[in-house]
Amino acid sequence: MMAGDGLLVRVRAPLGRLTVAQAIGLSDAARRHGNGQIDLTNRAALQVRGVTEQSHPALLGQLVALGLTDPDPAREARRNFLLAPDWSAGDDTENIAQSLLARLDDLPDLPPKIGIAIDTGPAPCLTLVPADFRFERSSAGTLLLRAEGHALGTPTTAETAVQDLIALTRWFLATDGATSGRMTRHKAPLPAHPKVAPAAARPIPQLLTQAPGPFHGIPFGRLDADGLTALAGQQGVVALRLTPWRGLILEGGTASPDHAFTDPLLRIDACPGAPACPQASVATRGLATRLAPLVDGSLHVSGCAKGCARPRPADIVLTGNRGRFDLSRKARAGSPPDQASLAPDQILALFGSH
Incomplete structure (x- = not known):
């Protein structure tokens, strides 16, 4: 997308997580091919700013080499999902995300702003973050798939979650959802009657106390390449987890970062x-x-x-x-x-x- 300072290039880190090597590589790419400024969006994606038409192909090549974008634009467009940032290896959030990555080719081509939230911790934390289809946990601990704009969801399991999502997205398109553009504007009756309520949302400060590292707030979501490199280089940090709350979780870190969540x-x-x-x-x-x-x-x-x-x-x-x-x-x-x-x-x- 063109902005006043050049092209914006969106980067969706797999599983919402940058390894130290990926963070350093992204910083280098932002300096070489953009103006060194990087945005963290309210969907936990990154945007490299100041890219030119001439530097854009080289930037994409570097992002592909870093494993931060898919070389196939159609597959990359389908990878528009957001994970609760306190997921852990082997839990339902990670397993559903990995299953979705494995079946990207089975997802239909959806309108560009459609998003999928994978939010299966003990209770939802992404309720206020824009999304159209949500995997959440009920108060009884079961999994559900909920369409945005509907208070209730339909039961699912970790094994059937991706197939259930594929069916729901195909229904969305078959009922002219592309014209609506977003699930909240789509008035067609749902294919299955929702009957499960999600658990009450978790307070974000509570989630952050249980995260795998300290939270580093980023005012307005803007940081520069040198700042990203410095965060990745802090003692003990093994990865940076992106959040939709204008901040990063410094996985493995122990230092008290600037800009606490209460700033x-x-x-x-x-x-x-x-x-x-x-x-x-x-x-x-x-x-x-x-x-x-x-x-x-x-x-x-x-x-x-x-x-x-x-x-x-x-x-x-x-x-x-x-x-x-x-x-x-x-x-x-x-x-x-x-x-x-x-x-x-x-x-x-x-x-x-x-």
Whole structure:
């Protein structure tokens, strides 16, 4: 995808995990073939920024060599799934993911934003992360497959999970799901009557205390190649696990990282804004950084009405509009404003900055 600073190239690490060698190799690729800036997305993918048309083929070649992308674009497009980041070797989350990787050719070609969450820990943790089909655990400990937009799921097992998903995705396409684009917008009756409720969601801080290493927060999900190399080189670290919460789990690490999960900056959603995004008419992250300690609850600062950084509502939303901001409460980006055409200083004053 083209942005203001060049092409964005998305990288989905297998199982949401970068080995130390892969992290160092990705850092080198971002320097050689991009501008050295890397984003961590809200679907736990990475984006190499600043790639040119000329450097793009060499970057893809390096990513294939590192095992970070499939040489077949059609297979890579099907590999749009997200794992709960506290999975362990041999558990249901890893087993279902490995089975899906083995059967990528059996998955149909789905609309590009369709995602699959594999979230089979003791209770779901990815409930608020965008996905269309979800493997989750019920309160009784059984596995279920749930279509987004439906409160209940259908029973499945680790052995039948992938076949059940393939059948559900084929139903989605056969009932004109491609026109809907996303499961939440698809109104066709489900092929099997859902009857199992997922367990109540796990609090993220609880999950992180049980993760295989400390959590390192990344404000706005932006880090540079040198920073990624430094994290991979910390004592004891054997891999970096990607999370959808703007941070990495330093698998095997013991050092206290910067930006704990409670850091106010990690509550803030802000897209790159102008000039990095051609759709944006305002700079976003400088204002978001200043507002972080002043705003209670969630804050979304969006460069335009698309709201790419946060699809769900926030307590306070600032949407760029012709070089100024519209302010909405309990809303999404682009919602009708409560106050319109505000300058950054006016916004800061509203929240008590002097």
